[in-house]
Amino acid sequence: MSASITGGCLCGAVRFRLDHAPVAARACWCRDCQYLSGGNASVSAIFRKAGLTVTGRPRRHEGRADSGTAMRRHFCGRCGTPLFSEASDAPDHLAVRAGALDDPALARPGSTIWTASAPPWGLVDPALPRHERQVAAVPGAP
Numbered sequence: 413m414s415a416s417i418t419g420g421c422l423c424g425a426v427r428f429r430l431d432h433a434p435v436a437a438r439a440c441w442c443r444d445c446q447y448l449s450g451g452n453a454s455v456s457a458i459f460r461k462a463g464l465t466v467t468g469r470p471r472r473h474e475g476r477a478d479s480g481t482a483m484r485r486h487f488c489g490r491c492g493t494p495l496f497s498e499a500s501d502a503p504d505h506l507a508v509r510a511g512a513l514d515d516p517a518l519a520r521p522g523s524t525i526w527t528a529s530a531p532p533w534g535l536v537d538p539a540l541p542r543h544e545r546q547v548a549a550v551p552g553a554p
């Protein structure tokens with residue numbers, strides 16, 4: 413077990429803690445992520461779900477991702493900050509939005525996914541592996 417990683421929303425109503433480092437991080441240009449980020453790619457760090465503790469009561473939005481997977485997205489009902497999401501086909505992991513981490517530096521992306529959905533002005537890091545659509549971050553993860 414490594415040092416704990418903490419995060420929360422803009423207004424402070426929701427806080428969370430994880431007791432281990434992320435297993436991966438990446439930028440996603442799927443259309444859903446563009447809504448959730450305000451227009452850009454979203455950057456998420458993938459964590460094993462075990463060891464997650466949450467204080468406060470995030471609200472949830474359930475829907476289907478562009479990949480077809482059922483997604484449950486948690487956000488602060490007071491300030492609207494996207495916090496983390498769970499995918500039905502990866503029940504042991506969750507994707508934490510980089511912006512919700514107290515230290516967003518932990519979420520340096522290792523790849524970019526859903527580049528096919530990026531707008532013409534979207535900046536995709538040419539130094540990183542890129543995928544036009546969905547690929548699993550690690551086996552069994554979203």
Ligand SMILES: [Zn+2]
Nearest residue numbers: 421423488491
């Ligand atoms: Zn909030």
Ligand SMILES: [Zn+2]
Nearest residue numbers: 440441442445
């Ligand atoms: Zn996405």
